[in-house]
Amino acid sequence: MNLFSNAEMEDASREKIIHFDLPDADVILYEDLFTKKEAETLQKNLIEKIQWRQDKIKMFGKLLDQPRLTAFYGDANKPYSYSGIMMAPVDWNEDLLFIKNRIEKFVNIRFTSVLLNYYRDGKDSMGWHADDEKELGQNPIIGSVSFGETRNFQMRHKTQKEIKKVDIPLSNGSFLLMKGATQHFWQHQIPKTSRELSSRINLTFRVIL
Numbered sequence: 625m626n627l628f629s630n631a632e633m634e635d636a637s638r639e640k641i642i643h644f645d646l647p648d649a650d651v652i653l654y655e656d657l658f659t660k661k662e663a664e665t666l667q668k669n670l671i672e673k674i675q676w677r678q679d680k681i682k683m684f685g686k687l688l689d690q691p692r693l694t695a696f697y698g699d700a701n702k703p704y705s706y707s708g709i710m711m712a713p714v715d716w717n718e719d720l721l722f723i724k725n726r727i728e729k730f731v732n733i734r735f736t737s738v739l740l741n742y743y744r745d746g747k748d749s750m751g752w753h754a755d756d757e758k759e760l761g762q763n764p765i766i767g768s769v770s771f772g773e774t775r776n777f778q779m780r781h782k783t784q785k786e787i788k789k790v791d792i793p794l795s796n797g798s799f800l801l802m803k804g805a806t807q808h809f810w811q812h813q814i815p816k817t818s819r820e821l822s823s824r825i826n827l828t829f830r831v832i833l
């Protein structure tokens with residue numbers, strides 16, 4: 625797959641690594657896993673080529689549009705239950721395989737599936753949740769890639785309310801890895817903001833057992 629030259633690939637290996645020192649969690653941020661040029665091209669390709677869906681959520685007894693667009697891609701034999709619906713994955717495309725290959729080489733993990741989120745502006749968001757569906761196994765491994773506008777990824781401990789909420793800005797081309805017991809003890813969200821923001825694509829790669 626030759627989306628980018630070798631020089632660009634080498635450029636992408638100068639990432640900055642931050643290990644978060646949080647109780648009951650294993651969270652690592654790799655900044656600049658993708659170069660700005662790669663990130664820009666990939667974001668554009670994904671916006672154009674992914675089969676985006678506008679799913680609904682039930683709130684206060686009413687069916688409303690989810691505040692973002694989503695998609696689910698991956699290995700054909702790995703369906704996923706999402707809001708009580710079994711979702712069959714769409715087959716990997718070239719851009720997704722390029723991204724998957726980069727992060728897999730980097731962390732030495734094989735991902736089976738990816739859930740994509742398209743935040744069109746600052747009003748799009750994702751509420752508090754943990755990625756703890758049972759098909760993700762005992763200790764889910766979640767590899768999260770971001771392209772476009774920096775959004776604030778917040779984490780809060782589920783039971784120890786005295787632990788302060790954590791803010792992790794996820795910038796263009798960054799990669800956040802959550803593993804170990806993180807999903808048991810912590811929730812995360814992308815809050816909406818009144819600031820004028822442009823779009824962001826997030827991909828959460830998962831291992832479905």
Ligand SMILES: O=C(O)CCC(=O)C(=O)O
Nearest residue numbers: 739741755777814826828
């Ligand atoms: O957009 C993000 O960074 C978070 C996405 C997320 O939590 C999810 O897809 O489960």
Ligand SMILES: [Mn+2]
Nearest residue numbers: 753754755812
């Ligand atoms: Mn999540």
